[in-house]
Amino acid sequence: MDPSKRTVSAESMQEEWKEIQAAQREVSLFRPLYNRYYEPIFRFIFRRTADEDLTADLCSQVFLKAMQRIGSYTFQGVPFSAWLYRIASNEIAQHFRATKKNRVVSIEDEGFADIMEEMDEEDNEALRQLLIDKLDELKDTDLQLIELRFFEHRPFKEIAEILDMTESNAKVKTYRILERLKKRLS
Structure with a gap:
């Protein structure tokens, strides 16, 4: 796969932006975003922890924070997932700082x-x-x-x-x- 290619079309991002705006008005409408991104975010975290239970806990924190902060999200011209990955990245770093453990590198x-x-x-x-x-x-x-x-x-x-x-x-x-x-x- 050529990583320089856009992962999401402009049309898809516009549709997603409508879903985000709906979730900003009514947090219960966050579910389609959660359903779309739970698995990729879970894999992202798991590659860095190699611990399924820890991954599930961190993933829950990511989506809880995303729901709590959805009102402050602004469209930046990149998929919504980038924002979720940033939250996930911060949660992973915070976990490893707090536990003083080394992160895992999962290589394919x-x-x-x-x-x-x-x-x-x-x-x-x-x-x-x-x-x-x-x-x-x-x-x-x-x-x-x-x-x-x-x-x-x-x-x-x-x-x-x-x-x-x-x-x-x-x-x-x-x-x-x-x-x-x-x-x-x-």
């Missing part, structure tokens, strides 16, 4: 292939293992950029919204991280 073959291709490296098992070790050494914010781009296949515009930065900053940081990883693999 497709994401590895995308990283290797982006770094112009040949994809092989030895290099994958080395890359896993190097990813594990990244700062949380750097790792999150790589995860969102290559394992979640998010476009830079959404990554920027999730991480509260500009789109160009998300691009620059991602490619700088890839350059550092490439040097460490040599």
Whole structure:
């Protein structure tokens, strides 16, 4: 999948914006949004915790906060999911700060292939293992950029919204991280 492509059409975002506005008027109308995004948000959190019960708890917190704050949500030209991912990301970080545990990195073959291709490296098992070790050494914010781009296949515009930065900053940081990883693999 080409991560630079928009994940949601403009028409779909406009329809979703109507659902959001309805939920802002009447919170019970939040259910279609919850039903649409519960599973992707659950997977997003699970990839970082590897604990189903913890994931369920954090996911509940994400949607509770989203419902409580839906009135302050404003359309930013990206899917509503970006806002939910930002809340989820904050909940995950807060959990790991509070428990002083290390987060989990869940890696999929497709994401590895995308990283290797982006770094112009040949994809092989030895290099994958080395890359896993190097990813594990990244700062949380750097790792999150790589995860969102290559394992979640998010476009830079959404990554920027999730991480509260500009789109160009998300691009620059991602490619700088890839350059550092490439040097460490040599």
